Amino acid sequence: MKMKLYRHPLSGHSHRVETFLSLLQRDYELVDVDLMAGEHQGERFLKLNPFGQVPVLVDQEVTLSDSTAILVYLARKYGPEWLPSDALAQAQVQKWLSVASGEVAAGPGAARLVKLFGAQLDYTAALSKAHKLLGLLEAHLSSRDFLASDRPTVADVAVYSYVALAPDGGVSLENYPKVRSWIARLEALPHFLAVRLSPTAQA
Ligand SMILES: N[C@@H](CCC(=O)N[C@@H](CS)C(=O)NCC(=O)O)C(=O)O
Structure with a gap:
């Protein structure tokens, strides 16, 4: 199953993860979260990240928030030469x-x-x-x-x-x-x- 990246297109925190997924040449799907409309404070998104922030990565059974934590996870799992x-x-x-x-x-x-x-x-x-x-x-x-x-x-x-x-x-x-x-x-x-x-x- 493809990884899912919950992000906002103008978010630099999200960009960190998106460019790293691309560098690693992993297959991923982008899910836009409408920060302007407050979607990140909605019940559904808060289940993914109680802090109400993008980015969030979902990789099969793993749900992970915080851009730098996600970079560490992805490097350890898919690109150890980056860490x-x-x-x-x-x-x-x-x-x-x-x-x-x-x-x-x-x-x-x-x-x-x-x-x-x-x-x-x-x-x-x-x-x-x-x-x-x-x-x-x-x-x-x-x-x-x-x-x-x-x-x-x-x-x-x-x-x-x-x-x-x-x-x-x-x-x-x-x-x-x-x-x-x-x-x-x-x-x-x-x-x-x-x-x-x-x-x-x-x-
Ligand atoms: N420490 C977090 C910060 C993430 C962050 O600040 N995300 C912003 C978008 S760039 C956000 O979701 N802001 C919405 C809010 O805080 O209400 C990370 O590195 O991912």
Whole structure:
């Protein structure tokens, strides 16, 4: 049976999982959840994820929420080369998964929520967090091609979506050439699904 990915087409968290399923060349079905209409707060969806958030993956008897948890599950089960098992290497990947859930969501992710969806969040704080993160990424990527290893891992997949979508939130990537090269390197991987910026974004 095909895996099912419950997602919203504009959700960067969902995009992480969708691009990874594509990288792994797994067969999957997309199920759109209408966040604008509140479908994620309905009884049916809350049974899948009591937190009321996309993405959710259903793989036969497994129902799993949280984008980074899903990436770990998929890597362990279908693509172990994307998640090293050596103690330190796995911890390095985990560090970036935490950054994806923390700084990436609170910086470029939040700025985009304000600009695209009118979320009532502190835009100035989100901008400042986004640029702090981009500065750290720029320095980190000055001496390496990928975030956690000498090859791409789920860390890159998790951090990519909202960083590449940063211009949607009014966060320019112009001053971050290493970050832009890293984005291009990931987008050049076979079967990688690049994000699509909204027509109003200013790169
Ligand atoms: N930690 C979660 C966050 C997921 C998340 O924030 N999803 C958003 C869409 S991008 C959502 O479903 N928001 C609806 C809500 O929180 O009410 C993950 O990594 O999957």
